[in-house]
Amino acid sequence: MNLLVGLTYLLILIGIGVYAVRKTADAGDYFLAGRRLGLLTLVPATMASIMSGFVFVGGPGLFYQVGLGSFWITISSSFTGALMCWLLAKPLMHLSNQRGCLTIPDVILERFGCRFASGCASVAILTGVIGYLATQLLALGILLDSMTPLGRGPAVFLGLGVLVFYSAAGGMLAGVYTDVVQGAIMLWVATLIFYFALAGSGGLEGITTAFVRAGSSGLSPWGEAGALTCLGWFFLFSVGSLGQPHVVNRLMMIRDLRVLKYFPLLLAITMMVCGLVWLGAGAGVRSLVLDGALPAPAEPDDAITLFFSRVAPGWLVPFAYVGVVAAIMSTADSFVNVGAAAASRDLARAFGLRLERQVMWGRCCSLVIYALAGVLAIGSRMLVAYLGILAFSSFAAALTPALAIGLNWREAGRWAARVSIITGLALSTGLEILRHLGIYPFSVSPGLLALVSSLLVFLIVGRVETSYEPVRPAKVSASMD
Amino acid sequence: MRFGFLVGSLILVLVGGLFESSWTMALGGVGVLSCLAIWGSAPRRLVVVFGIWTAGILAYLLWSGDSAPDTTMKLLGLPAPAFWMLLGIWVVPLLIWPLSFIRDFDRWKRQ
Numbered sequence: 001m002n003l004l005v006g007l008t009y010l011l012i013l014i015g016i017g018v019y020a021v022r023k024t025a026d027a028g029d030y031f032l033a034g035r036r037l038g039l040l041t042l043v044p045a046t047m048a049s050i051m052s053g054f055v056f057v058g059g060p061g062l063f064y065q066v067g068l069g070s071f072w073i074t075i076s077s078s079f080t081g082a083l084m085c086w087l088l089a090k091p092l093m094h095l096s097n098q099r100g101c102l103t104i105p106d107v108i109l110e111r112f113g114c115r116f117a118s119g120c121a122s123v124a125i126l127t128g129v130i131g132y133l134a135t136q137l138l139a140l141g142i143l144l145d146s147m148t149p150l151g152r153g154p155a156v157f158l159g160l161g162v163l164v165f166y167s168a169a170g171g172m173l174a175g176v177y178t179d180v181v182q183g184a185i186m187l188w189v190a191t192l193i194f195y196f197a198l199a200g201s202g203g204l205e206g207i208t209t210a211f212v213r214a215g216s217s218g219l220s221p222w223g224e225a226g227a228l229t230c231l232g233w234f235f236l237f238s239v240g241s242l243g244q245p246h247v248v249n250r251l252m253m254i255r256d257l258r259v260l261k262y263f264p265l266l267l268a269i270t271m272m273v274c275g276l277v278w279l280g281a282g283a284g285v286r287s288l289v290l291d292g293a294l295p296a297p298a299e300p301d302d303a304i305t306l307f308f309s310r311v312a313p314g315w316l317v318p319f320a321y322v323g324v325v326a327a328i329m330s331t332a333d334s335f336v337n338v339g340a341a342a343a344s345r346d347l348a349r350a351f352g353l354r355l356e357r358q359v360m361w362g363r364c365c366s367l368v369i370y371a372l373a374g375v376l377a378i379g380s381r382m383l384v385a386y387l388g389i390l391a392f393s394s395f396a397a398a399l400t401p402a403l404a405i406g407l408n409w410r411e412a413g414r415w416a417a418r419v420s421i422i423t424g425l426a427l428s429t430g431l432e433i434l435r436h437l438g439i440y441p442f443s444v445s446p447g448l449l450a451l452v453s454s455l456l457v458f459l460i461v462g463r464v465e466t467s468y469e470p471v472r473p474a475k476v477s478a479s480m481d
Numbered sequence: 482m483r484f485g486f487l488v489g490s491l492i493l494v495l496v497g498g499l500f501e502s503s504w505t506m507a508l509g510g511v512g513v514l515s516c517l518a519i520w521g522s523a524p525r526r527l528v529v530v531f532g533i534w535t536a537g538i539l540a541y542l543l544w545s546g547d548s549a550p551d552t553t554m555k556l557l558g559l560p561a562p563a564f565w566m567l568l569g570i571w572v573v574p575l576l577i578w579p580l581s582f583i584r585d586f587d588r589w590k591r592q
Contacts, residue, residue, distance in 0.1 A: 068563055075571045079531075079578035083514070086521030086582070086589070204558030212560075219559070221542045221566040227503040231539075234570075235494060235510040239517065261586045265579035272575065408520050444498035444506070452495045455513075459488055 005318035009185075013329070016177045037176065037253040043266045044183030045176045046250045050077075051186060051274040052132075052331030053139025054388035056324040059275075061301035062386075063282020064289075067216070069223025072230040073389070074278055076238035077271035081264035084242060089251045089260055091407040096252035103338070104245040105346035107252075108402055114414035117402070119350025120421040122342040124398030125245050126369075127425065129339030131391030132246075133373035136332040138387060139301075141377065143324055146305040164370055176253070178333065182326035183270070189323025190274045192316055193307070197280035200311040201287045210287035218286060232445040233389075240396025240451055242404040245342075246334040274327070281307045340365040390432050393447025397424030400451060401458030409462065416462035424454030487516040507539040522592060527581040531574070538569030 037045065055074060062070035091111075095101040099110050104125065109118035137160070201207050211219045222230045241247065254260065285303045288294040288311065297306045304324065308317050344361035348354070401420040406412050431446030440446060493509025496502070515532040519525065545562040556564035582589075 068566070071567075071571075075566075076574075078571055078575040082523075082578035082582040083518060083521065086518060086523045088521075205555075208555060208558055208560060219563050220546065221562045222546055227543055227546055228498070228501055228506065231503055231506050231510060232498060235506075235513065239513060242517075257590055261583060264582045265575075268575050268579050272571070275571075404517060405520065442499060443501055449495070449498055452491050452498070456488065456491050456495070459484065459491075463484070 005322055009322045009325070012181065013178055016181065019177070037250070037255065037259070039259050039262060039266070041176060041180055042250060042254060042259060042263060043270060045179040046081075046247060046263075046267055047270040047274065048179035048183040048186060048327070048330035049246050049250065049334035050244075050331070051271060051327055052388070053136045053143075053324070053328040054132075054331075054392075055274060056186075056190075056277055056327040057139035057142060057301060057304050058135070058386075058388050059278030060281035060285065060303040060307065061299070063223075063278060064286045064297065064303040065300040066225040067218025067223025067286070068221060068283070069225035069230045070233075070282070071275075071278060072234040073237050074271075074275045076234060076241070077275060078268045079264075080238055080241040081267035081271075083238075084248060084251070085260050085264055087242060087404050087408060088248055089257070092248065092251045093254060093257060101252065103341040103346055104249060104399065104403070105342060105350075107407075108417060109346075109349075111406060112402070112412075112414045112417045114417060115350055117414055117417040117421060118346060120418065120425070121399060121402065122346035122350060124394060124421060124425045125342040126339055126347070127429070128245075128391050128394040128398075129335045129342070129369060130373050130376060131387065131394060133332055133335045133339070133369065134376035135388040135391060136328045136335070137373055137377035140325065140328050140332075142301055142305065143321060143328070146302075146309065160370065160374070164367065179330045182330040185319075185323050185326045186330075187270060187273050189320050189326075190277045193312070193320060193323075194276035194280035196312050196316060197284035197307065201284040207283050207287040210291045214290040216290060219283070226443065228443045229445060232448040236389075236393065236396060236445055236448040236451055239404075239455075240392060240400055240447070243396045243398065243400030244392070245395060245399060246331070246338045248403065249338065277304075284311065336366045336369055337362075339369045343369070389445065389447060390428075393432070393445070393450060394425065394428045396447060397428040397450035397454045399424070401455050405455070405458055405462075411466040412458065412462035413465040415465050416458045419461045420454045420458035423457045424450055427453055483516055483519055486512060487520070490516055503543055504540075507543060508536065511536045511539065522589060524581060524585050527577060527585075531577055534573065534577070535570065538565060541569075542566055 059070065059074065062073075092107065095107050095110055101107045101110055105118040105121045108121045109115060112118075140160075198204065198207075202209070208219060217224060225233075251260075281304050285294065285297070285307050289296050294306060294310055297303050308320055312320055340362040343365040345358060348361075398421050401424070402417045406417060427450035428447055431440060431450055434440040435446050442449065490509045490512025493505050494513060495509075497504070497506025497509055511532055514535075515528045518528045518531070542562055542565070554561045559567070
């Protein structure tokens with residue numbers, strides 16, 4: 001049954017991939033889905049690109065490890081959509097439709113008139129993409145390992161093969177079409193997982209009783225992570241969401257600003273429904289383990305597979321697996337597309353190269369990115385959620401200042417963009433390395449320190465720059481009007 | 482003015498993070514979110530309501546963590562602080578932000 005449902009699902013994705021390959025005529029189709037998204041495609045496509053293995057596998061795992069405090073990572077989902085629209089929608093849509101920008105580094109080049117800043121943004125995007133893709137592959141490995149009789153290696157290759165086919169061949173068009181299907185599956189599965197998690201563990205009352213009886217502080221607002229860490233996650237993920245290229249580039253794909261009226265509401269509702277997996281499966285499994293009804297999982301990340309094998313009803317299991325695989329794949333294809341664009345167009349341009357046959361180069365770069373992410377996924381010994389936080393932080397620290405403030409603050413110039421992107425990238429990577437080596441001296445998330453520092457650097461350099469260069473170049477001013 | 486507020490709020494978050502003061506970080510973080518929303522032309526009334534509401538909920542949560550309140554008090558089966566966290570930071574902002582965006586949409590589009 002598992003195999004039948006799984007194979008049907010993969011065949012549907014391949015069918016969509018074939019359809020998208022036929023419809024992909026140029027780079028605009030490949031990188032921006034032809035700029036023709038309406039509300040009903042924009043919402044599931046955006047939600048599916050955000051809600052990933054990080055939420056469906058890493059979330060319950062982190063809840064199992066540190067309790068309710070982990071939920072601060074996803075709690076801002078109810079308002080970040082509106083914040084993103086207010087700050088980014090108009091300038092991004094304008095730069096895409098009127099100036100022909102296809103990617104976030106294109107936007108930075110057009111806004112700041114600086115090839116170096118655009119190149120640095122491409123490097124930051126590539127770094128984050130490889131990290132995030134490794135998160136997805138790691139989650140996929142954990143899931144397929146427990147799902148198929150093939151064994152972890154062949155199962156990962158099977159999933160990866162389908163992913164490579166439809167995302168590398170069909171580009172963003174395939175990504176968006178499959179996201180719509182995957183988003184619908186994710187919503188349905190998330191609701192069922194939450195329902196059966198509560199039903200299997202005695203409801204909220206039963207979960208609370210199990211935590212209290214075991215003397216665990218896992219259901220306090222900060223869980224076992226502590227207030228400082230949780231607040232750090234909250235601010236990192238709420239402000240940093242403005243610098244996630246695979247999410248904000250969806251705003252460059254819309255056909256009309258009117259599409260956005262109900263977008264934040266629908267996005268928030270769909271993301272909150274997916275967030276129920278984090279709460280339900282995480283709290284349910286931990287309470288059952290505390291009660292002695294379930295054995296402790298070997299790794300916290302195995303919490304979701306433990307739920308599937310021991311708590312969920314048999315008929316739900318294949319669909320639940322497909323739902324989680326959908327979450328992983330839908331995000332992975334967005335990342336590959338964004339990374340391929342950064343490597344084949346933007347980085348090449350930063351070095352003064354102009355590649356012909358961009359779609360072909362985009363496909364080649366997708367394959368290289370998959371290979372690098374695979375190596376990182378196998379080599380990393382981090383939990384899925386921590387690997388996800390690391391990747392999120394690199395995007396957030398490097399790109400949020402130039403996008404969230406730079407697209408709204410006319411006076412900011414190229415030096416602000418250059419220095420903040422480099423600061424964000426260097427600090428998010430450097431501080432994470434220190435933490436990995438055990439010599440990071442602070443309790444707060446390294447990503448938050450990197451984000452706050454790069455925002456401060458952008459504002460301060462921008463203000464200094466303004467006093468030396470009060471009039472922006474004509475091209476930059478035009479892109480802000 | 483928004484420039485000064487944003488820089489000040491970011492410094493509060495930085496100081497709170499480096500010197501392990503959750504209260505300072507919470508205050509700075511709410512300031513950062515509010516300043517960014519204003520920068521993105523969100524209605525000021527919304528930002529004021531959001532700022533006061535979020536700061537209030539965070540203050541309650543920090544206080545409840547510090548003072549170890551009676552955990553036997555439950556709301557909808559959850560310990561009271563967990564309930565207020567989910568209601569105050571997760572559910573209520575859904576009513577404040579996206580609904581305000583819909584209400585303000587025509588003004589924002591014309592702007």
